[in-house]
Amino acid sequence: MTFNDEPPERGTPLSIRPGHSSPGRLERVLRAGNFAVTAELSPPDSADPEEVYARARVFDGFVDAMNATDGAGANCHMSSVGVCALLSRVGYSTVLQVSCRDRNRIAIQGDVLGAAAMGVASILCLTGDGVQAGDEPEAKPVFDFDSVSLLRAVRIMRDESRLLTGRKLATPPRVFIGAAANPFVPPHDYQVLKLNKKIAAGAQFIQTQYCFDAPRLNEFMREVRALDLHKQVFILVGVGVLSSAQAARWIRNHVPGVHIPDAVIERLERASNPQDEGKQISIEIIREIRDIEGVAGIHVMAYHQEHTIAEIIERTDVLEGRVCWFPECDATQACLSASAK
Amino acid sequence: MYHARLWSVRHARLLEAFYQCFEKVLIRLHPLFERIGYQRLEQPVAATEKVVKGFLFDCRMCGRCVLSNTGMSCPMNCPKNMRNGPCGGVRPDGFCEVKPDMRCVWVEAWTGSQRMREGAAIESVQIQLDWRLQNSSAWLRVAREKGEQRAGSL
Numbered sequence: 001m002t003f004n005d006e007p008p009e010r011g012t013p014l015s016i017r018p019g020h021s022s023p024g025r026l027e028r029v030l031r032a033g034n035f036a037v038t039a040e041l042s043p044p045d046s047a048d049p050e051e052v053y054a055r056a057r058v059f060d061g062f063v064d065a066m067n068a069t070d071g072a073g074a075n076c077h078m079s080s081v082g083v084c085a086l087l088s089r090v091g092y093s094t095v096l097q098v099s100c101r102d103r104n105r106i107a108i109q110g111d112v113l114g115a116a117a118m119g120v121a122s123i124l125c126l127t128g129d130g131v132q133a134g135d136e137p138e139a140k141p142v143f144d145f146d147s148v149s150l151l152r153a154v155r156i157m158r159d160e161s162r163l164l165t166g167r168k169l170a171t172p173p174r175v176f177i178g179a180a181a182n183p184f185v186p187p188h189d190y191q192v193l194k195l196n197k198k199i200a201a202g203a204q205f206i207q208t209q210y211c212f213d214a215p216r217l218n219e220f221m222r223e224v225r226a227l228d229l230h231k232q233v234f235i236l237v238g239v240g241v242l243s244s245a246q247a248a249r250w251i252r253n254h255v256p257g258v259h260i261p262d263a264v265i266e267r268l269e270r271a272s273n274p275q276d277e278g279k280q281i282s283i284e285i286i287r288e289i290r291d292i293e294g295v296a297g298i299h300v301m302a303y304h305q306e307h308t309i310a311e312i313i314e315r316t317d318v319l320e321g322r323v324c325w326f327p328e329c330d331a332t333q334a335c336l337s338a339s340a341k
Numbered sequence: 342m343y344h345a346r347l348w349s350v351r352h353a354r355l356l357e358a359f360y361q362c363f364e365k366v367l368i369r370l371h372p373l374f375e376r377i378g379y380q381r382l383e384q385p386v387a388a389t390e391k392v393v394k395g396f397l398f399d400c401r402m403c404g405r406c407v408l409s410n411t412g413m414s415c416p417m418n419c420p421k422n423m424r425n426g427p428c429g430g431v432r433p434d435g436f437c438e439v440k441p442d443m444r445c446v447w448v449e450a451w452t453g454s455q456r457m458r459e460g461a462a463i464e465s466v467q468i469q470l471d472w473r474l475q476n477s478s479a480w481l482r483v484a485r486e487k488g489e490q491r492a493g494s495l
Contacts, residue, residue, distance in 0.1 A: 100421075101421075105469060126429075127421055127423065127428045127429070128421075129430060129438070130420055130421060130430070130438055130439035132438075132439050133430075133438070141420070141421070143420075143421045143422045143423075144469065144470075144472075145469050146421065146422065146423045146424055146425050146428075146469075147425070147428075148424075148425035148426065148466055148467070149424070149425065149466075149467065149468055149469040152466060152468065153469070164469075180429055181429075182429035182431075185427075185429065185430070185431040185432075185433065186427075186431050186433070186434075186435045186445070186448050187427065187431075187435070187445075187447065187448045187451040187452070189451070190426065190427070190447070190451040190463075193426075193463070193464055194425075194426040194427070196464065197425060197426060197464060197466055200466055201425075201466050209429055256428075256429070256430030256438040257428075257429040257430040257431065257438070259433065
């Protein structure tokens, strides 16, 4: 979908609308009340920009923004700042993931400025997995910030035009600030209060960990609505695509914080075609998520299954006929007919 | 030590009551501390604090004690030094992502806070640490900061 104030040149930012914090498409889509779709892009083990563009094209038309992970699972890949810089250069809407594991406050604040200058309009503030989760467990973990103090730091940079030291910024980073939530791990009763804390620190949107347990999500969203938090923050629920029972078990045992109920694994086990069953499970979960009051969208993390996302989004019709913007969008009729206010 | 730490969380209410009295005393002692000189007190008090809080909480002497906000579970025992709540990697059984044989510091913090009178303090946002304060006395810092406030308001 194109906006009526699309910049003439691809890669130049949109204007910042009144009441918005960023020139980003993601913020616009959400504030306009659309059900948003974001997806996780895995940065390549490569210094080739074409690798990044190829990974982005897979999502063309189906996602409102792409998250570039920051050393996901504590494994080194191309930096999220690098990936976002390449993508925003051609106009893609990106979410820069920032983890506290590898960099201290000096480096992170510098990256926020650099990324914003490169056209990044959304930042997701994460703590990050421990170094033990990745292939370099001998690395020194930093954790100078935690996710909440990081959120607060980015908000101060943006709203008060200064670094934490008080040093002035000539131009602040105009970014839409996001955080993660994981309703699926203990202490369950505390998760909603932690979300509240993140909102207080500056979070405007939330992308949750994988949801394979709709009843638990429902319970969490009930608590969210009881505190009216869904009116203060846009919640995008994390969705995964499982390819087999074996893959599901591996994720459950090796990716910190992922909760996959036994029933889901049994279903994959019994299926004659686990790949199709995996897609079917994701589709069912997305339909369930879409109908929960207070959910503003989904965040699809389909590691090694990125090629299935377009089909899954299409079959669930969560976009309701919208075609999300992509660089060749203006050349296609579909995009124009779905243009937004 | 680990067991003492878990005991402290189980007795968060008692420790909270004790600390509230203790802090009042600290603040009242501020003028005396000033006369003796905070500089001169730093080493002996920090050494005492390290022994006492080290035993009770596995205290890491971060210099900015937040035990009252964390259900008497010291957040510096978290391998990620999380000071605002658990990370997203807590294991289903409530154990730590990084150290599988340790209870998550924040799962403990949450249960401890539920036992405390002022447990809602767990909801306040903690800013990033000043790492220069490492190994310095948090007690003296409280005495000085709150003592000066009190002197100002009198």
